[in-house]
Amino acid sequence: MKPSKFIGLCALAALASGAPAQAELSSAEQRMTETVDAEMERTVSLLERVVNQNSGTRNVEGNRAVMAMLRPEFEALGFTVEIIDQDEVDRAGHFFARREGHPANRRILLIGHTDTVFEPDSAFQTFTRNGDRATGPGVVDDKGGVAVIIAALRAMHEAGTLEGANIVVALTGDEEDFGEPAAIGRRDLVEAGQWADIALGFEGLAIRDGQDMGTIARRSSNSWTLTTSGNQGHSSTIFSDWAGDGAIYEMARIISRFRSELPEPNLTFNVGLLAGGTTAELDEQALRAQATGKTNIIPPIAIARGDFRTLSQEQTDRVRARMREIVADHAPGTGAEILFDEGYPPMAPTAGNRALFDRLNSVNSDLGLPEMGLLDPALRGAADIAFVAEYTDALAGLGAAGEGSHGPAETIDLSVIPRQAKRAAILISRLAAEER
Template sequence: MRIPLSIAAMSIIAISPAQAKLSAPEAVMAKTVDAEYGRSVALLQRLVDQNSGSMNFAGVEAVGRMVRAELEPLGFTVVWKPMAAAKRSGHIIATRTGKAGAKRLLLIGHLDTVFEKDSPFQKFVRRGEEAEGPGAGDDKGGMVVMISALRAMKAAGTLDAANFEIVLTGDEEDSGDPIDVARADLIAAGKRADAALDFEGLFVEDGKDMGSIARRSSNSWTLTTKGKTGHSSLIFNATYGDGAINELARILGAFRNELPEPNLTFNTGIVAGGATAALDADGVRATATGKSNVIPSTGIARGDFRTLSEEQTARVKAKMTAIVAKHAPGTDAEIVFEQGGYPAMAPTAGNRALLAKLNGVNADLGLAEMQPLDPLRRGAGDISFVANDVDGLIGLGPASRGDHAPGETVDLSSIRRQAKRAAILMTRLGSGR
């Protein structure tokens, strides 16, 4: 999942022969990507036209079959891993063994989109070098870049330069529960890998491609407050105290005043309070009853917060817990941090080193150096589950805008430069360069 960003004023970036410093196999990879551009766009259309909302289990599996048909001819052993235990469709796991001593590369993407079967936004529509459609950028465009790069490596004879494990989850946009079951295969793959490459979308700022070496966490919380109910004329006295809603307001206000620090965002998404208040089982709908002359007995709020490291996550949880514990008179409160969130991917030295290698590829392709993207610009993602075990890069997919909303639009021309970057980078990483 990623936060949409405009790609206005973008154009096709060609390789300048005067600048290019590619080996003969790398030049073949670049030419193959260009030659197969039409094939890549056609594949993207087929993937987009198959609905694969996270809860459309059959649709997610159908997209998995399409990807299998692309990977098996390249020598990958492809397995469909059902995820009924996590109440989701399943994942594609594909492996390919390279030459002895080759590095192990983990490639990450996802089969599902946020657009379910009942969404009015269902079809691929091309307009020149752009196309809109559900998942056109996030993440069906990313899978197309991945496949284009692997096909280019095959054509150049470099596919054996690396050992590959590909994990394409079927529930990145709405992760299964329990999360330790839903992400077990990905986590295990991360422990085996020497580098991880995430094929979610490329970010472009002011016309410049950005490198992504960090993603923030996603942590959900539920706050419940209690007060003594009675006639409103008695509120704030020694017997009845402040009431549940005032206690809820105190805590949320303190969050706003006391929590802010670099790289942290926090949000309250839903609130209810009154004589009675409750959230539904999914935590997305609230009900409440109350009267203006009755002190409210219950308050409830649900929200999230996002951090750049697990240390920051622990610190923020401790701050929130301490704020909640300072009860107003006559009230009680409890905060519960929900299991199953996305961990953080910190901007480590190893991740920076991978971006430096990618910038070496950029230099040899005659492309501009990619500066690190501010992690506040990205949402949470699957690569974070392996971030403690392996160095990684994010954003190997195409550039797009309007992700997660009707009208999601991919810059088709970016597929070519991203596939060239990925193919050459994977070849060099696999060879230990």
């Protein structure tokens, strides 16, 4: 992992001033805030257009249509746009916009995504505005975040702070269900993370009890498939030396031990799908199960799917090892196998991430906004920023705000967009002007 430079920089700044910095906005920063406000309706209009274009993860053409809408927005700001093909993993690809500045300046990576969980067959397809509220598929997650990025970069362009800045904007087309293997599906994002000094994630801003919250950590998302087997026979012989416990009792034993033996801080685990009987199988996407059986037959097969979430890679590795141990300890006359899918890695809390968050709160102070608190990582899901957090300091939660994401009433609070865009524009401008 790259060593953080922020702690040293912040300490030097404090020593030089003799007190915590309380600088006011510069003239360029004031210009940025005015630009964000002046262009608010333009920002909402763009948001409406991209929300009304379906871009479910599996809708390749829909995602590419959104990317086509976004291309001129970035090119007008001096970015070079590339659509990176992902046909190898049956996904729409990624939208990368690059702006090369002074080689000595910090390199900033901005991360968002164009896809949503709502496929073309969803009944939820339209942006609907009611004053400062609007509903629509992906209006918060993450088309609202993309709107915040563009609003911030427009403000920087107007104020002249894009000049000299080294910025890559990475908008993935499959954040909700990335193309596997990750070595292909996340190759370009990881390379951008290795290039960057700082990564900023533009998924949703969390608000708790009226307070805006910062995110310096996100938990992983790891899926597993457990298959148990038993000796099929007459139910009257269950638990005998010959028949054993059967596949469903073996499944129940393992799941019960998961529940009693796995709990620890920052870990959650879930069983989301289960089937067993004389026959049991999952569909191609492992989203549906089909089973047959009779009450007088000992079941020879059971299948379960679930997930677990962790705060560090060490915790992920340890939990996987413990799950394998529990699975291997078979009940009489049974067998079991657990397989782990590729998942999202954790974005662990680090001193560098915390220093970035402190810089954000310095921006809040200069904008006259309340100090932000830190969000409990257990309240955040997995995200693309976790793929780069191993390589660079990272800060997430800089996108839009609202409620109901992933549901048929997903709603954005439009009044939060200017606040987030101003924060982002000033933070990016300050960081991008510093030497590496």
